[in-house]
Amino acid sequence: MIAKFELEYVIHPQHNHRVDTHRTDDPVEAEDFLMNLLVVGARIHAIKHEGAELEAGQTDRMLRVAAERLASRLLGRSLDLDSVQVKHRFGFAA
Secondary structure (H helix, E strand, O other), X not given: OOOOEEEEEEOOOOOOOOOEEEEEOOHHHHHHHXXXXXXXXXXXXXXXXXXXXXXXXXXXXXXXXXXXXXHHHHHHHHHOOOHHHHHHHHOOOO
């Protein structure tokens, strides 16, 4: 059975060319994994859904959600704000 989401990435693109794949059926886990890839500066090669690569707009939406969740988490932690305050001040959802 094909995993619902497949994320293809390279962890240290400046030193490594091996493409790894993370597979999951959970869309929230896929976004969490994308957040981690963004934090470490990994090169994201492809995001696939049920074996087919997502269109550019869909990939961009998934990356944007992951980036906004990451920004929200970082702002909340750094400024000691709860999710409601972060949303009010910066417009990022929790």
